[in-house]
Amino acid sequence: MSTSLYAVVDPSTGELVQEYPTATDEQIEQAVASAAKAHKEWSRGSTVAERAALIRKVAELHTQRKSELAKIIQREMGKPLDQSEGEVDFSAAIYEYYADNAEKFLADEPIDLVEGEGSALIRRSSVGVLLGIMPWNYPYYQVARFAGPNLVLGNTIVLKHAPQCPESAAALQQIFLDAGYPEGAYVNVYATNDQIAEVIADPRVQGVSLTGSERAGAAVAEIAGRNLKKVVLELGGSDPFILLSSDDLDSAVEAAIDGRFENTGQACNAAKRIIVAEDIYDDFLDKFTKKVLDKADGLAPLSSVAAADRLDEQVKRAVDDGATLVSEGERKGAFFPPGVLTGVSPDSPSYKEELFGPVATVYKVTSEEEAVDVANDTPFGLGSYVFTTDDEQAKRVADRIEAGMVFVNAVGAEGVELPFGGVKRSGFGRELGRFGIDEFVNKKLIRIS
Numbered sequence: 196m197s198t199s200l201y202a203v204v205d206p207s208t209g210e211l212v213q214e215y216p217t218a219t220d221e222q223i224e225q226a227v228a229s230a231a232k233a234h235k236e237w238s239r240g241s242t243v244a245e246r247a248a249l250i251r252k253v254a255e256l257h258t259q260r261k262s263e264l265a266k267i268i269q270r271e272m273g274k275p276l277d278q279s280e281g282e283v284d285f286s287a288a289i290y291e292y293y294a295d296n297a298e299k300f301l302a303d304e305p306i307d308l309v310e311g312e313g314s315a316l317i318r319r320s321s322v323g324v325l326l327g328i329m330p331w332n333y334p335y336y337q338v339a340r341f342a343g344p345n346l347v348l349g350n351t352i353v354l355k356h357a358p359q360c361p362e363s364a365a366a367l368q369q370i371f372l373d374a375g376y377p378e379g380a381y382v383n384v385y386a387t388n389d390q391i392a393e394v395i396a397d398p399r400v401q402g403v404s405l406t407g408s409e410r411a412g413a414a415v416a417e418i419a420g421r422n423l424k425k426v427v428l429e430l431g432g433s434d435p436f437i438l439l440s441s442d443d444l445d446s447a448v449e450a451a452i453d454g455r456f457e458n459t460g461q462a463c464n465a466a467k468r469i470i471v472a473e474d475i476y477d478d479f480l481d482k483f484t485k486k487v488l489d490k491a492d493g494l495a496p497l498s499s500v501a502a503a504d505r506l507d508e509q510v511k512r513a514v515d516d517g518a519t520l521v522s523e524g525e526r527k528g529a530f531f532p533p534g535v536l537t538g539v540s541p542d543s544p545s546y547k548e549e550l551f552g553p554v555a556t557v558y559k560v561t562s563e564e565e566a567v568d569v570a571n572d573t574p575f576g577l578g579s580y581v582f583t584t585d586d587e588q589a590k591r592v593a594d595r596i597e598a599g600m601v602f603v604n605a606v607g608a609e610g611v612e613l614p615f616g617g618v619k620r621s622g623f624g625r626e627l628g629r630f631g632i633d634e635f636v637n638k639k640l641i642r643i644s
Contacts, residue, residue: 200217200358200385200387201214201215201216201217201358201359201361201385202214202215202358202359202361203215203270203271203359203361203362204359204499205270205273206272206273206496206497206498206499206500206528206529207273207495207496207529207530209500209528209529212270212362213361213362215361215362215365215385216385217385217386217387218384218385218386218387218390220390222384223384223386223390223393223394226353226379226382226384227324227353227394227397227399227400228379228399229378229379229382230324230351230352230353230379230380230382230399231323231324231351231379231399232379233351233377233378233379233380234321234323234324234349234350234351234379236377237351237376237377237379237380238321238349238350238351238380239349241349243297243298243301243347243349244297244298246297246346246347246348246349247293247294247295247297247298247347248294249346249374249375249376250290250293250294250297250343250346250347250374251290251291251294252374252375253290253343253370253371253374254287254288254289254290254291254294255287256370256373256374257283257284257286257287257290257335257370258283258284258287260283260366260370261280261283261284261287262280263366264279264283264335264363264366265279265280265282265283266279267334267362267363267366268282268334268335268360268363270362271331271334271359271360271362271363272331272332272334272359272360272498272499273459273495273496273497273498273529274458274459274495275459275495278457278458282333282334282335282336283335285336285339285611286335286336286338286339287339288611289336289339289340289343289611289627290339290343291611292343292611292612293343293344293347293632294347296629297347297348297632300319300629300632300633301319301347301348301632303316303317303318304316304317304318304319306640311644312644313642313643313644314642314643315640315641315642315643316640316641317638317639317640317641318638318639318641319348319633319636319637319638319639320348320349320636320637320639321345321348321349321350321635321636321637322350322401322402322425322635322636322637323350323351323399323400323401323402324350324351324352324353324399324400324401325341325345325350325351325352325353325400325401325402325403325404325635326352326353326354326355326391326394326395326400326402326403326404327341327342327352327353327354327355327403327404327405328355328391328403328404328405328406328407328411328415329341329354329355329356329357329360329406329407330357330406330407331357331359331360331498332458332461332462332463332498333458333462334356334357334360334363334364335363335367337406338354338356338367340615340626340627340631341404341406341626342354342371342381343631344626344631344632344634345632345635346376346380346381347632348632348635348636350401350402350635351379351380351381351382352380352381352382353382353384353394353400354367354368354381354382354383354384355384355385355386355391355394356383359498359499361385364383364385365383367381367383368381368382368383388414391415392418395415395418395419395422395424396418396421396422400424401424401425401635402419402424402425402426402427402634402635403415403419403424403425403426403427404426404427404428404624404626404634404635405426405427405428405429406428406429406430406463407430408430408431409430409431409620412428412430412622415428416428425634425635426623426624427616427622427623427624427625427626427634427635428622428623428624429463429577429615429616429617429621429622429624429626430463430575430577430617430620430621430622431463431549431551431575431577431620431621432463432464432465432467432549432575432576432577432578432617432621433467433468433547433548433549433550433573433575433577434454434464434465434466434467434468434575434577434578434579434580434598435466435467435468435470435569435570435573435579435580435596435598436450436451436454436455436466436468436469436470436579436580436582436606437470437566437567437570437579437580437581437582437583437592438451438469438470438471438472438475438479438582438583439472439563439566439581439582439583439585439588439592440472440475440582440583440584440585440588441475441582441583441584442584444475444478444479444482445482447479447582448479448482448483448486449486450580450582450605450606451466451469451479451483451555451606452483452486452487452490453606453607454466454580454606454607455467455469455553455555456487456490456533456553457607459494459495459496459497459552459553460533460550460551460552460553460554461497461498461502461551461552463577463621464577464578464600464609464615466555466580466606467549467550467555467556468555468556468558468569468570468573469483469555469556469557469558470557470558470560470566470569470570471557471558471559471560472560472561472566473559473560473561476559480535480537480557483535483555483557484521484535487521487533487534487535487553487555488521488522488523488533490533490553491523491524491532491533494530494531494532494533494553496528496529496530496531497529497530497531497552498529499529500528500529502529502551502552503526503528503529503530503531503552505551506531506550506551506552506554507526507531509545509548509550510534510536510545510550510554512543512544512545513536513539513540513543513545513546513556514536516539516540516542516543516544516545517538517539517540517543518536518537518538518539518540518543518545519536519537519538520534520535520536520554521534521535521537522534522535522554531552531553531554532553533553533554534553534554534555535554535555535556535557536554536555536556536557537556537557537558539556539558541572547573547574549575563588563591563592566592567592567595567596570596570597571595571596571597573619574619574620575617575619575620575621576597576598576599576617576618576619576620576621577598577599577600577616577617577621577622578598578599578600578601578602578617579596579598579600579601579602580601580602580603580605580606581593581596581601581602581603581604582603582604583603583604589603589604597618597619598617598618598621599615599616599617599618599621599625600613600614600615600616600617609627610627611627611628612627612628612629613627613628614626614627614628614629614630614631615627615628615631616630
């Protein structure tokens, strides 16, 4: 097994493919220094249009290198090749979106004066060096959400990727260099957690964006708070999928399958808790369970053996606390058999946890009111899904769900223009769309009398 913190271990075989040396303290200092220098020189000396042209080149290079990039993350975290290629495409679309809209988003915003002569406006500008801490489940997309808007804005980036994604991290670093960014505008570091704590505290660093676990988010936010740094956190989710009525149950079942099993169930905003009205519950559960068990053949591995161990422990605990598991196949290394949990007790710790993998939890409810109560009975509040044939009911339920995002009668409907983020223990701040460029920005007031 790996002796280095950063290593590619193919989850389908358990084979150590390659190790990458962890950064020295000197390399970390050099990274921060070069990012600070690039902000001072490149950012302040470039126009929005020039920065938009650079990020457009990043989009083009993603498209040109799609096949190679997709194979890298398939090796690193086991993502099926078609989904890996789809992630590269979506990442390219994000960069292109910010290239297309940068000048509009960053244009001066006039303010109508209540009294007095003259004028006032808000001018958006960069704040400086930002630290990005990224997860393994979407190695390109997560970086694009953070790097795209902030590089267009003129911030510079020090990027720490997940320890199991060093090859994709290096490929991204190369793309930014090949696109024409100056040294320091985007710097990849293979840093330890202790080194990252020092980077957050460094006065040259102005903000931190993390996508990851609650534990990591709390640790980063604590250090950032002590050092008065702005933070954006996109943490876990246990998103509800509420099915209240349907005129096509087969389509609803397919939507629930797609919402739960994309990326082998390893998405923060996957439909992890399926909440079904009692009058269609039995039919739904029967059809859904058959579809889940059909997935036993050909399912991709989880990202690592450790991830499969963690899910195994959570599922066994739920069963020990009274839940029923229907599953097919055996656990083999990082390969985890898909399953359906019913009867999970609200008293079980697993009830409140995020299950990260191909296991769906299904609940029966007797009313719209109970459906909303179950949906909100979670420490998380990232996304949610509401399926109903009643438009007014959809609006009512959407209003009452405690989440950062609600998708009505659709899964997989995220887009480059739609803000992404949560509430409660799913974090704070937004990425993507207009709101994604407004997080790490100096909204400077200029008042002229």
